[in-house]
Amino acid sequence: MLTAMVGAIAVTPLQAQAASVDTSAWYVLVNRHSGKALDLYDFATDDGAPIVQWARNDGNQQQWQFVSSGDGYYRLKSRHSGKVLDVYEWSTAGGAEIVQWADLNAANQQFRLADSDGGHVRLINRNSGKALEVWEWGTGDGARISQWDDLGGANQQWQLVKMGGGGGGGGDGSGEWPSDTGSVHITETRDVGTFFDGGMKRYYGIGDGGQGESQDPMFVVDNGGTIQNVIIDAPAGDGIHCEGSCTIRNVWWNDVGEDAATFRSSSSSATYLVDGGGAKSASDKVFQHNGAGTLTIRNFQVHNAGKLYRACGNCSSSYQRHVVMDGVTARSTDVLAGINTNWGDTARFSRITVYGDDTTICEKYRGVPKGDEPEKIGEGADGVNCLYSSSDITWR
The missing domain is CATH 2.80.10.50 (Trefoil (Acidic Fibroblast Growth Factor, subunit A))
Known part of the structure; x- marks a missing residue:
């Protein structure tokens, strides 16, 4: 711990008065x-x-x-x-x-x-x-x-x-959307290595803003890397590519293009963390899990999306994939997670808040070889692949 030093400038003390706060707010x-x-x-x-x-x-x-x-x-x-x-x-x-x-x-x-x-x-x-x-x-x-x-x-x-969205036990992803501190137009993928802090600037400029496959990503994060404090806006191409284990912290997508982020490591021990932030306007999916390993999404909010997470069901390589969602708030979102039970995928949920009653928490698919279309085979908690109880989900 740091050693105390003399460090205050004397001014006239002010009379203490009774201030008040809203204990349900942040x-x-x-x-x-x-x-x-x-x-x-x-x-x-x-x-x-x-x-x-x-x-x-x-x-x-x-x-x-x-x-x-x-x-x-x-x-x-x-x-x-x-x-x-x-x-x-x-x-x-x-x-x-x-x-x-x-x-x-x-x-x-x-x-x-x-x-x-x-x-x-x-x-x-x-x-x-x-x-x-x-x-x-x-x-x-x-x-x-x-x-x-x-x-x-x-x-x-x-x-x-x-802030907005007060209440709850903290970290429920229901706060206000942040404002940017400036704009950066980029026209080619930026490899950020193992660390990048965007200073809450708004980055845009790659792709056509649509769902076309194989668009270039905005950012590539190396194995073990972190990207943080970034706002991504359309056109945003294929968002962020994590080449290995990575951390995506306090990143906000004003408009998701092809995908917000794709996780690509072939190692079963790979760990990916999305910590804070949010995503809007994803007509298909927000997070695409093509590689192996475990993705944790915590303290995150999603608005107006098809799926928050999809474990790839027809990639060129098939892996067992896992997702953990904790402290997620969803609005106008069709599905939180889609997984492939025949490959042993799992999805775990806790402290989930859903606005409206049309959201499916967990969809189950049968994964297939590349070129075929995965078949949906069910949905809902089962104690094996889709892991949650009624107390883990708050409906509003």
């Missing part, structure tokens, strides 16, 4: 001094992971829910991890680091809101009595969040930006 907290958002660093899920500031992108790692502890105190729960803000090791010292930790409803995890002018608030820790601040008035991405005496400085003031 908020992005924007610092008054830097204009950056309270952020869970590197999308961590472990206890002790640091809290920093980062350029606002409204991802789940920047969304927080106020959970009441009574007496005007709240815990701030991360939409990404489900953990809460915590003053590390119950410190009462100025400069102590703020991390995330499992929700114990402890005093070092509880904060009261004190009003500042201009619609901003300060967050005062119950255990230490100190205020949440950007350490040493930092303005850069990654500047750490700490605590200091409540001096009312701009680096201790936060704007609470309410």
Whole structure:
């Protein structure tokens, strides 16, 4: 952990007043001094992971829910991890680091809101009595969040930006669609190697925006790579190709062309993760699983699609494929997953929210050689291939 240093500028303290929040909503907290958002660093899920500031992108790692502890105190729960803000090791010292930790409803995890002018608030820790601040008035991405005496400085003031789709247990993929920070027109596939952060810019320009087969992808991600903070718009060709295990984090498709992403590794041990984000307007399917391995889709929302996921039923090579969906919200979507039971495919579902009553959760097919058409042979939970119970699905 980082060593505490002297790092606040004294200003006249402001009188604490009673601020209020909607405990069913999610908020992005924007610092008054830097204009950056309270952020869970590197999308961590472990206890002790640091809290920093980062350029606002409204991802789940920047969304927080106020959970009441009574007496005007709240815990701030991360939409990404489900953990809460915590003053590390119950410190009462100025400069102590703020991390995330499992929700114990402890005093070092509880904060009261004190009003500042201009619609901003300060967050005062119950255990230490100190205020949440950007350490040493930092303005850069990654500047750490700490605590200091409540001096009312701009680096201790936060704007609470309410997101849409509140409620639920967190990470249910029902937040607002993000706005882009700029546009990038690309005309040929970009191989991003093992890491690419798009800065929430909108990328477009490949293909015809339709369902024609064999269009070029917008991005290719190498084995073990990550692509994050990207908005993809039409024409988008064949979206993203993962050549091996990969992570697609906080990526949003305004309009899905041929497919949003295709997973292509031939290794049965390949693991793919789609973490956060969403997809709209996929007349056929969103995610195409041509290779082997396991795809996890979590904290994701899909609007107006044919299928969210399809395990290829007639590719040139046949593999056993698995999909795990957790925290997915679907609107105007025909099918969540289509799998091939004769090849041993499985689909597991948890924390699924479906708007309307016309969505099929899991369709079963008989996979066939390339050139033939797979036959649908059933649908619904069976305890073998389509794995879910009624408690895993919320219908709205």
